[in-house]
Amino acid sequence: MMPSQRSQVPGFEVMSILARIDAMRAAGKDVVSLTAGEPGSGAPVAVNQAAAAIHASNTVLNYTAAMGIVPLREAIAEHYGSWYGVTVPPERIAVTTGSSGAFMLSFLAAFDPGDRVALARPGYPAYRNILTALGIEVVDLDCGPKERFQPTIAQLQDQLDAGNSLAGLILASPANPTGTMVERAQLEELAAWCVEHGVQLISDEIYHGISYGSENVSATEMGEDPVVISSFSKYWGMPGWRLGWMVLPEHLVDPVSRLAGNVSLCPPHATQLAAVQAFTPASLDFAASQVSGYAAARERVLDLIPQLGWGEVAPADGAFYVYAHLGEQLERFGDSPAYCAALLEGAGVAVVPGTDFDPVAGQHWIRLSLAPGEQAVAEGLRRILAFQAV
Numbered sequence: 066m067m068p069s070q071r072s073q074v075p076g077f078e079v080m081s082i083l084a085r086i087d088a089m090r091a092a093g094k095d096v097v098s099l100t101a102g103e104p105g106s107g108a109p110v111a112v113n114q115a116a117a118a119i120h121a122s123n124t125v126l127n128y129t130a131a132m133g134i135v136p137l138r139e140a141i142a143e144h145y146g147s148w149y150g151v152t153v154p155p156e157r158i159a160v161t162t163g164s165s166g167a168f169m170l171s172f173l174a175a176f177d178p179g180d181r182v183a184l185a186r187p188g189y190p191a192y193r194n195i196l197t198a199l200g201i202e203v204v205d206l207d208c209g210p211k212e213r214f215q216p217t218i219a220q221l222q223d224q225l226d227a228g229n230s231l232a233g234l235i236l237a238s239p240a241n242p243t244g245t246m247v248e249r250a251q252l253e254e255l256a257a258w259c260v261e262h263g264v265q266l267i268s269d270e271i272y273h274g275i276s277y278g279s280e281n282v283s284a285t286e287m288g289e290d291p292v293v294i295s296s297f298s299k300y301w302g303m304p305g306w307r308l309g310w311m312v313l314p315e316h317l318v319d320p321v322s323r324l325a326g327n328v329s330l331c332p333p334h335a336t337q338l339a340a341v342q343a344f345t346p347a348s349l350d351f352a353a354s355q356v357s358g359y360a361a362a363r364e365r366v367l368d369l370i371p372q373l374g375w376g377e378v379a380p381a382d383g384a385f386y387v388y389a390h391l392g393e394q395l396e397r398f399g400d401s402p403a404y405c406a407a408l409l410e411g412a413g414v415a416v417v418p419g420t421d422f423d424p425v426a427g428q429h430w431i432r433l434s435l436a437p438g439e440q441a442v443a444e445g446l447r448r449i450l451a452f453q454a455v
Contacts, residue, residue: 074194078421082405086415097445098415099434102241102385104302105441106355109348112303116339126334131326133160133310134337140344141310148273149283157289157313159321160332164271164296164309168195170328171292171311174320175265176201180232183224185216187388187423187430189241189269204231207425214243214379214388215251218258225262234259236284237269239276239383242422242432246382249282256287266291271309274300274352276383277360290314299384300352301343306336359385362435362442369446374453375431385435388419394453400428412452414445 079100086096107113119126132138138155145153161167168191176182178200184192185208193203204224206216216236224231236255238247247255259266268284268291284291296309313321325331342348366387370378376392391401398404401418409415419430435442 071198071200074197075190077190078402079417082409082415082417085409089409089413094413096409096413096415097437097441097448099437099442099445100415100417102299102434102436103304104299104355104385104436105438106302106351108303108306109301109343109345109351111342111345111348112301112339115342116335119335119338124335124338129331129334129337131329131331132322133158133332134334137337137341138310140341144344145283145285145312148281149286151283151285153285153312157315157318159311159313159318159325160337161309161311161325162329162332163298163304163307164269164294165191166325166329166332167294167296167309167311168192170321170324171267171294171313171317172196172199172201173324173328174317175267175292176232181224181230182233182235183216183221183231184235185214185237185240186425187214187242187419187427188235189237190421192235192269201232204229205425209426210377210379214240214245215247216255218254221255221258221262221264231262231264233265233267235267235269238282239272240269241272241384242386242417242419243379243388244381244384244386245379246276246279247282249280249286252282252284253287256284256291260288260290268293270294271296272299272384275356275359275385277363277381279382281383285312292317297340297343300356301348302352302355303340303343306333306340308332308336308340358438359435362439363387365439365443365446366433366435369450372450373446387433387435388422388430389433390430395429401431402428405431408449408452411455412448414448414452416445 089096138158141158142153142155145151181202181204183204186205196203206220208214273281284293293312298304374393376390379388381387405418417432419427
């Protein structure tokens with residue numbers, strides 16, 4: 066017997082790096098990991114307290130509705146009114162098992178095998194891999210410095226002008242790995258173009274709230290046509306709680322509900338109950354306070370780029386990453402996987418090669434995560450400078 070063709074997607078290089086970090090630490094070595102996008106703060110206090118109370122009271126935790134519990138969907142709807150000034154009916158909100166569950170459900174509901182879906186390169190590799198596993202054709206949009214690492218109307222129109230159909234566009238703002246954001250006028254143009262040409266826009270907004278002077282603009286502000294995906298993992302520091310959500314256009318509400326009931330039954334019950342507390346003023350203040358730490362770490366990295374000898378850096382408007390071209394370090398190490406491996410073994414600092422995010426040019430780029438906090442980033446930078454000076 067052979068595994069399915071759909072299972073033959075590449076793994077994440079970062080997972081191999083994390084395994085090596087674990088082995089090194091088990092052997093007693095001190096490693097500074099600037100790899101994964103995992104906030105070090107943990108969940109807001111009120112969320113943790115709610116979870117503790119749920120379990121201490123022996124609350125019966127059973128299946129919930131496939132789309133999530135009503136109090137959480139109502140809290141998310143109120144959040145959109147508070148942050149973006151839009152009215153979103155709770156009935157159009159689906160709570161999911163992380164944003165990963167939202168990607169799977171939205172791709173299944175919106176696209177058929179053989180459809181063509183556009184996305185930016187570099188970009189989050191799971192988009193490409195999930196689409197590929199579902200038999201959907203990925204249309205790479207080469208988004209470099211000229212495009213500020215975000216897709217443009219011209220790139221999309223080029224596809225149609227060449228006689229190629231498009232069923233969807235995946236947009237991420239702030240984006241992983243680059244941190245770049247789409248400004249309001251550009252998002253308005255992209256959303257309008259998608260409506261005009263019957264292209265389903267899926268807007269990944271899981272890093273909203275983590276930005277450095279740029280405005281967080283939601284595709285919900287552009288009308289009811291986009292699918293908007295978000296999560297408690299990043300801004301609220303809850304990646305291990307596995308809880309995300311979608312705001313759906315009306316025509317996808319019933320398909321997603323039916324798919325969710327079959328694919329995952331429901332999101333985790335206890336997590337949903339506790340997550341209602343994520344929208345309290347104290348929890349939102351706690352989450353906002355963590356952004357200042359990411360901002361300080363970001364400034365440390367950007368200030369040292371000339372000394373590091375790295376090249377061009379993507380505009381880190383938001384999220385907690387710096388995506389940098391290796392510049393003169395390529396002459397010494399050849400490519401980013403070799404650089405990252407040497408840095409880990411030689412200096413005990415882990416960063417991620419760009420090959421996870423860009424299968425064409427990623428060997429020239431690295432991603433450094435700010436999520437571990439300013440102190441960890443400062444120590445990592447100190448070690449990197451010493452390593453490169455040898």
